[in-house]
Amino acid sequence: MKRTFIALGLTASMLAAAACQTTGPGAAGDKVRIGVFMSLTGSTAQFGISSTNGIKMAADEINAAGGVNGKQIELLVQDDRSDAQEAATIVTKFVTQDGVHGIIGEVASSRTIAAAPIAQNAKVPLLTPSSTNPEVTKKGDYIFRSCFIDPVQGAAMSQFAAKSLGKKRAALMVDRKNDYSTGLEKVINEVFPRLGGQVVITQSYQEGDTDFNGQLTSIKGADPDVIFIPGYYGDVALIAKQARDKGLNVPLVGGDGWDSAQLYTIGGASVVGSYFTNHYSPFDTDPKVQKFVQGYQQRYGQIPDALAATAYDAALIMFDAVKRANSLDGKAGKYVIQERVVVEGAAMPTGTGSGGANANASPVANTNAAGNANAGAGTNANANTAPANANASPVKP
């Protein structure tokens, strides 16, 4: 019976703790409160952690330099367990309990889409650093992104393969479970044929698969001269290994989902000679990029991936919006982001003249071996084919 009481007491105290937590909106007028929701645990934890690192670094830099208009930035970081429903719950908490002035959040488009209507209703600007699905910013005029969208990336991948590499026969490996992958598949299927190429075979896999021999045998039979793999690094590395074992030695081309140190750890020599488009390259010689890379390395002991870079930039854009609006009103902040204020994105400085968010849209393909064979020039040109789609201004519903 005693145990019963212990258990029931435990439950009661847990519920009580929850009830007591409901404090009113923080009325700290001397601080800029920015809510950050990311997947710090769950299936895409690595992405969320990198992004949060980038945002924290940006906030600390701004705070050390005196803050935004004399106000310190306070970050409220919350984990959504890689779950869309929980992302929506956090954003509800941000706008109703915590009274945040702006929200930065989510890598995965699905979770940003789930959370967007809540930020939109509360009229708090939400800026996503890396949700590349076009659907996201159609959710309202308070929803922004600071990265390129899938059509831009897919077009750049196709153009790079067709023009820079001069390939004609492409094979596609698509992750059917992943909207990111199917989104890119669609674009490649549209653009690559227009550039004189041909998608000769499409094979699919599912995230977490380990044996790709069946698909690769079919691909080998179709005799392609390039393979597009718009997927995530873990699967890509395994596919690359098994492709090389099968004697498929054509280059592999992918997107920003490849960007992780894990790609080289798992893939080893088999990924050498392949290309992927990305938001930025850590080997970019621009002093601003190098300053960011070195700062990040000093702080976290690793080379920043693209998610850290885009998140760092998103945070700078958000802080800059607050500064220029000179107000903590969500509406003012919204207009400033919308005006495409020029922010010198440290990670991606290429287009500082044309608007901060816009600037970040140039995908760079670099060979992954050591990065010294940078193929940036080839794809940078391509990015210009559709820069209008890439900026942070939302499409009105």
Place this chain on the structure above:
Amino acid sequence: MPRYARNLVVALLLLAVLYALDYFVFDPGRRMISPYVARIIMLAGINITLAVSLNLINGFTGQFSIGHAGFMAVGAYSSAYFSINQGARLAAGLGDGLLGWAAALLLATPLGALVAGAAGFLVGVPSLRLKGDYLAIVTLGFGQIIVVFLNNIEAIGGARGYSGIPIVKSFFWIALVAVLTIVVVHNLVHSAIGRALVSIREDELASEAMGVNTTRYKVMAFVISSALAGAGGVLLAHFDGYLNPKSFEFIKSFEILIMIILGGLGSIVGSVLGAVVLTVLPEALREFAQYRMVIYSVLLIVLMITRPNGLLGGLDPFKGWRARDRAKTRTEAEEITAEDTRDNDSVDKATLGERAGDTSLGEGDTRR
């Protein structure tokens, strides 16, 4: 007052209370409670529907279903498809106000439940004819297949997710479905059918020998359970207005399973408590940041060590009340027919495991 009249009064009173709560407390315009708290309460309501419905098949019938999220997904997607294509028009036709959406939901919810129930029938009929753990394997497979389907059907958004579903965040509707689920499961379990279900759980062979058509009852319980899960899915679809196949993977089924195991298998109050605790707990632990999930898991382990049968497993808070109720029923029944009482007694014995043959299976309590 005759029994049905009393029930009617109780039902109407309940409706009035729920509506008053919705109107005076949950209306965001009144600023009575924070939308964040309101959201968690409503999510708990949806989880109650899911947990109580799963308890019918897992707790009371003793069959092990681990594909509840699949039926939820079927209900959610079918009702979302309906709401986008027909419901919106219907609501607009009725003025797009509360009335219009009430009418649209009134159609969408049974529709989702019906489709999910039909899916449950298709899955249940072949697998429930067999004894043993086949249902677990089949439902696990079903859950996976549903997710693959959802990922590949472009008309409902595919892997990108299904957005644009009209958002009807109504406490009234969520609470109503949750209460209806509890009432349906409670009444079912305390009817002759329920006795048959419990006898199947305790000893399928013996109950078959007693003349219970086990397949029929198992399928019946399974279909009702799936249909109610579908209704829960309908609520979820209209809650955030966005569905993603990733939300319905087997981990979701396990979350619901944890709720009923934590609350106590075969206890409705336990399922409700389990659903509430597991919804509130992750939110309550937010301030612990990255240690949140560690603390959450540790708390679950501690709870399971101290209460291996779940919070309310083997504990019936309404025991006295129910015993009185049962005694009353019995005297009423005695007055009407003698046959009824005989039925009651025979099933009661089976329920309480008072059979002499209980030892023949050795292990004793076959509850999972």
